[in-house]
Amino acid sequence: MALLSDLINLNLSDTTEKIIAEYIWIGGSGMDLRSKARTLSGPVSDPHKLPKWNYDGSSTGQAPGEDSEVILYPQAIFKDPFRRGNNILVMCDAYTPAGEPIPTNKRHNAAKIFSHPDVLAEETWYGIEQEYTLLQNTVKWPIGWPLGGYPGPQGPYYCGIGADKAFGRDIVDSHYKACLYAGINISGINGEVMPGQWEFQVGPSVGISAGDELWVARYILERITEIAGVVVSFDPKPIQGDWNGAGAHTNYSTKSMRNDGGYEIIKKAIEKLGLRHKEHIAAYGEGNERRLTGRHETADINTFLWGVANRGASIRVGRDTEKAGKGYFEDRRPASNMDPYVVTSMIAETTILWKP
Amino acid sequence: MSLLADLQNINLSVSTEKIIAEYIWIGGSGNDLRSKARTLSGPVTDPAKLPKWNYDGSSTGQAPGEDSEVILYPQAIFKDPFRRGDNILVMCDAYTPGGEPIPTNKRFNAAKIFSHPEVAAEVPWYGIEQEYTLLQKDVSWPLGWPVGGFPGPQGPYYCGIGADKAFGRDIVDAHYKACLYAGINISGINGEVMPGQWEFQVGPAVGISAGDELWVARYILERITEIAGVVVSFDPKPIKGDWNGAGAHTNYSTKSMRNTGGYDVIKKAIEKLGLRHKEHISAYGEGNERRLTGRHETADINTFCWGVANRGASIRVGRDTEKEGKGYFEDRRPASNMDPYVVTSMIAETTILWKP
Numbered sequence: 277m278a279l280l281s282d283l284i285n286l287n288l289s290d291t292t293e294k295i296i297a298e299y300i301w302i303g304g305s306g307m308d309l310r311s312k313a314r315t316l317s318g319p320v321s322d323p324h325k326l327p328k329w330n331y332d333g334s335s336t337g338q339a340p341g342e343d344s345e346v347i348l349y350p351q352a353i354f355k356d357p358f359r360r361g362n363n364i365l366v367m368c369d370a371y372t373p374a375g376e377p378i379p380t381n382k383r384h385n386a387a388k389i390f391s392h393p394d395v396l397a398e399e400t401w402y403g404i405e406q407e408y409t410l411l412q413n414t415v416k417w418p419i420g421w422p423l424g425g426y427p428g429p430q431g432p433y434y435c436g437i438g439a440d441k442a443f444g445r446d447i448v449d450s451h452y453k454a455c456l457y458a459g460i461n462i463s464g465i466n467g468e469v470m471p472g473q474w475e476f477q478v479g480p481s482v483g484i485s486a487g488d489e490l491w492v493a494r495y496i497l498e499r500i501t502e503i504a505g506v507v508v509s510f511d512p513k514p515i516q517g518d519w520n521g522a523g524a525h526t527n528y529s530t531k532s533m534r535n536d537g538g539y540e541i542i543k544k545a546i547e548k549l550g551l552r553h554k555e556h557i558a559a560y561g562e563g564n565e566r567r568l569t570g571r572h573e574t575a576d577i578n579t580f581l582w583g584v585a586n587r588g589a590s591i592r593v594g595r596d597t598e599k600a601g602k603g604y605f606e607d608r609r610p611a612s613n614m615d616p617y618v619v620t621s622m623i624a625e626t627t628i629l630w631k632p
Numbered sequence: 633m634s635l636l637a638d639l640q641n642i643n644l645s646v647s648t649e650k651i652i653a654e655y656i657w658i659g660g661s662g663n664d665l666r667s668k669a670r671t672l673s674g675p676v677t678d679p680a681k682l683p684k685w686n687y688d689g690s691s692t693g694q695a696p697g698e699d700s701e702v703i704l705y706p707q708a709i710f711k712d713p714f715r716r717g718d719n720i721l722v723m724c725d726a727y728t729p730g731g732e733p734i735p736t737n738k739r740f741n742a743a744k745i746f747s748h749p750e751v752a753a754e755v756p757w758y759g760i761e762q763e764y765t766l767l768q769k770d771v772s773w774p775l776g777w778p779v780g781g782f783p784g785p786q787g788p789y790y791c792g793i794g795a796d797k798a799f800g801r802d803i804v805d806a807h808y809k810a811c812l813y814a815g816i817n818i819s820g821i822n823g824e825v826m827p828g829q830w831e832f833q834v835g836p837a838v839g840i841s842a843g844d845e846l847w848v849a850r851y852i853l854e855r856i857t858e859i860a861g862v863v864v865s866f867d868p869k870p871i872k873g874d875w876n877g878a879g880a881h882t883n884y885s886t887k888s889m890r891n892t893g894g895y896d897v898i899k900k901a902i903e904k905l906g907l908r909h910k911e912h913i914s915a916y917g918e919g920n921e922r923r924l925t926g927r928h929e930t931a932d933i934n935t936f937c938w939g940v941a942n943r944g945a946s947i948r949v950g951r952d953t954e955k956e957g958k959g960y961f962e963d964r965r966p967a968s969n970m971d972p973y974v975v976t977s978m979i980a981e982t983t984i985l986w987k988p
Contacts, residue, residue: 279637280859283713283806286813291711294812303791310791312822313808334929334943335790335825341929345941345951359805373941373951413795414778495793502795503802 289361293318296363298356299329299348300495301370304337306380307510307613309495311365319362326350326366338370338378346378347371352488357454358499365458365495367488383487386621390483392629400624401534401604402486403463403479403527406493407612409514410444410472411507418472418515419443419506430520433471443472447504451476451497458496460489469573470520479527483624487617512611513566521567521574522612528623529604538602545627546582546591546605552626553580553590559618561611568609575608645717649674652719654712655685655704656851657726660693662736663866663969665851667721675718682706682722694726694734702734703727708844713810714855721814721851723844739843742977746839748985756980757890757960758842759819759835759883763968764853765870766800766828767863774828774871775799775862786876789827799828803860807832807853814852816845825876825929835883839980843973868967869922877923877930878968884979885960894958901983902938902947902961908982909936909946915974917967924965931964 288294295318300311312331320326333339333346348368356363369383377384389395410419420443421427432441448465455462455476463477476497478489494510501508513521532541549556557564557577570576575590582591582605584598590609597603610619644650651674656667668687676682689695689702704724712719725739733740745751766775776799777783788797804821811818811832819833832853834845850866857864869877888897905912913920913933926932931946938947938961940954946965953959966975 280802280806280856282637282641283810283856284802286713286809288809288812291813291815296808296812308788309793311793312791312820314820315812315818332790332929332943337787341942341944342939343941344943359809498793502793502798505795507794507796 285360287361295319295361296356296359297326297366298359298364299350299366299368300492301331301348301368302380302382302491302615304380306382306615308336309491309498310336311495320364321353323350323353323366326353329368333370333378338380345373347373347375351383352485352492354458354460354492357457357496360457365492367492382615382617383484386487386617387484389621389625389629395483395624395628398530398532398624398628400483400620400628401480401529402616402620403477403481403604404486404490404616404620405475405477405523405525405527406490407468407473407475407522407524408497409470409509409511409522410447410474410501411509411514413505413507416507416509418470420472427471429518430469430471433467433473434469435467441471442467444474444504444506447497447500447506448474448476451493451500454496454500455493458492460493460496462493468520468522470515473514473520473522483620484617486620487615490616510613512561512563512613516566518572520572523567523574523608524561524610524612524614524616524619526607526610526616526619526623527604528607528620528627530628533604534602536602539597542593542597542603542605546593548626548630548632549591549607549623550580550582551632552630556622556626557609559614559622560609561614563613564609564611567611641716643717644719651675651717652712652715653682653722654715654720655706655722655724656848657687657704657724658736658738658847658971660736662738662971664692665847665854666692667851676720677709679706679709679722682709685724689726689734694736701729703729703731707739708841708848710814710816710848713813713852716813721848723848738971738973739840742843742973743840745977745981745985751980751984752839754886754888754980754984756839756976756984757836757885758972758976759833759837759960760842760846760972760976761831761833761879761881761883762846762849763824763829763831763878763880765826765865765867765878766803766830766857767865767870769861769863772863774826776828783827785874786825786827789823789829790825791823797827798823800830800860800862803853803856803862804830804832807849807856810852810856811849814848816849816852818849824878826871829870829876829878839976840973842976843971846972866969868917868919868969872922874928876928879923879930879964880917880966880968880970880972880975882963882966882972882975882979883960884963884976884983886984889960890958892958895953898949898953898959898961902949904982904986904988905947905963905979906936906938907988908986912978912982913965915970915978916965917970919969920965920967923967 334344352367568577690700924933
């Protein structure tokens with residue numbers, strides 16, 4: 277029989293101008309990604325030329341049954357690595373029919389902050405280090421771990437190779453190429469300290485695109501794990517005990533920080549972040565208190581401290597930045613399940629707009 | 633040795649002019665699709681130029697053994713996504729040797745309605761949302777469901793992604809491209825509320841072609857599930873309990889409804905449909921009483937009600953249509969196993985030809 281893959285891999289450009297657009301949005305929990313596809317009459321590269329769409333919000337916890345339409349506004353286009361050809365992925369955010377952002381729409385507010393003239397002038401750059409854990413589908417225990425037991429203690433796994441040290445590399449490598457194909461600014465990957473845990477980095481991205489790119493990278497990752505029959509977890513502390521948690525360290529710089537004298541700007545920015553520590557922590561991901569313990573390369577959740585090359589700090593400044601007198605810093609507090617729209621815009625708001 | 637796939641994928645155009653035509657028809661139950669293939673001397677694009685054929689009606693419950701020939705009249709041609717090249721799929725309907733449509737031939741009557749001058753003048757458009765459930769082959773239990781048990785309750789699956797939420801996407805995606813390749817007007821797909829349940833939409837299609845395209849889309853789907861070793865079910869309530877049923881919501885508009893002042897035409901049409909509710913329901917698919925309960929986004933089978941953006945109604949009008957004063961409406965009553973020839977022509981007949 278003809279293979280399923282022959283059909284999935286059909287190159288439609290030989291037979292039709294039509295393309296398929298997969299519209300992606302964030303569901304009612306703030307972390308569940310949803311998507312559905314529609315046919316368009318020809319290729320589109322400008323998100324503003326894409327039609328708005330709608331979905332059944334009563335099925336995602338975002339609207340009541342008697343008034344269920346939620347409107348999707350296309351915001352960013354990426355090439356579809358699964359369908360290829362001229363087919364696209366479209367990152368959207370959600371509005372009521374009257375045009376108001378629905379409560380779970382965090383992008384709208386972030387976009388407002390990023391279009392503030394003071395913020396725009398500073399050209400905020402972000403590099404986000406997304407950690408995640410791969411779990412066996414039916415038992416929700418990390419892949420490669422023995423059922424009913426544990427692998428040997430942490431040590432050999434960070435950037436490790438070999439069937440006894442690296443679990444799931446095919447997923448990670450497919451994801452890397454798929455994201456580059458899609459046009460996402462993925463800057464690297466590495467195996468993490470806990471076996472079955474991995475990291476990819478997205479950036480440098482400017483302003484709102486950091487959030488768009490990270491969400492679509494997460495979407496592509498979960499579609500790939502779906503193909504592999506494995507479950508991806510963004511829980512910040514998936515396994516209790518002497519096992520690392522998963523974070524989403526956010527590297528940040530502004531134009532002023534990247535120029536001469538930038539190190540002073542960096543220190544002032546870190547000071548302001550220290551004054552709003554509690555507010556930031558509250559927005560940096562659910563369950564983070566299980567991860568930010570002061571052990572396993574984290575700072576305790578109630579403590580704000582920063583240091584050069586210090587991985588046990590809330591904020592770490594690289595030796596390069598200290599030496600050059602300019603550069604960027606790393607906020608190590610965000611959990612792997614943080615919303616990048618919230619975190620990136622809040623860092624910009626506190627460091628650029630907020631007056632103590 | 634050559635692989636079977638190499639042989640199936642041989643491109644015959646380099647060695648011969650001949651093409652293969654797969655003739656498709658509907659069998660004795662009104663829901664079972666049948667097909668067989670024949671060689672033609674060269675490519676054909678006009679169904680009227682294809683030869684009539686015949687089949688053994690006594691093997692499909694459509695003729696007695698002593699007089700078993702049923703004649704196939706070719707009605708529509710599509711490109712064959714399985715054989716590709718110049719090979720074709722041919723949608724047919726069935727007649728006695730005397731030229732009479734056999735009792736299970738619903739297309740004949742639909743074609744008469746669609747060629748009525750008043751109906752033709754209104755250029756009726758249809759968009760059909762076909763829902764279906766994928767079942768594991770040997771146990772008839774939905775794909776991805778634990779045998780002897782149930783998955784977690786509905787919530788995460790609608791448009792969901794991930795190995796624990798989306799079951800069978802390779803079938804759905806292969807079907808999407810295969811239909812576009814075939815020339816079917818497939819406008820989109822999405823994962824449905826019940827896990828293992830999916831939907832595709834065909835349209836907008838004019839008049840009789842809505843039925844032709846939906847039947848061939850169903851044919852392609854069942855051929856693809858055959859490759860995947862999975863069974864497709866069009867039962868309107870495959871699993872009892874707190875699990876959604878499967879429908880074939882039929883979106884409809886006429887020229888008058890699409891033009892200025894259309895909203896009043898829509899309201900009058902809905903009124904007429906309300907007066908013939910029982911007649912329509914009896915033609916909208918077997919077993920629909922198990923699905924139309926008033927729960928799970930349906931209206932009770934004995935109730936006729938309509939509303940804007942109301943998914944619990946018999947007929948739903950979209951907010952866009954209300955706002956613009958023209959557009960289309962959605963008849964949510966038809967079951968997934970409805971015959972699109974019957975449903976599309978009956979809606980046209982009631983709204984355009986029937987006088988209360």
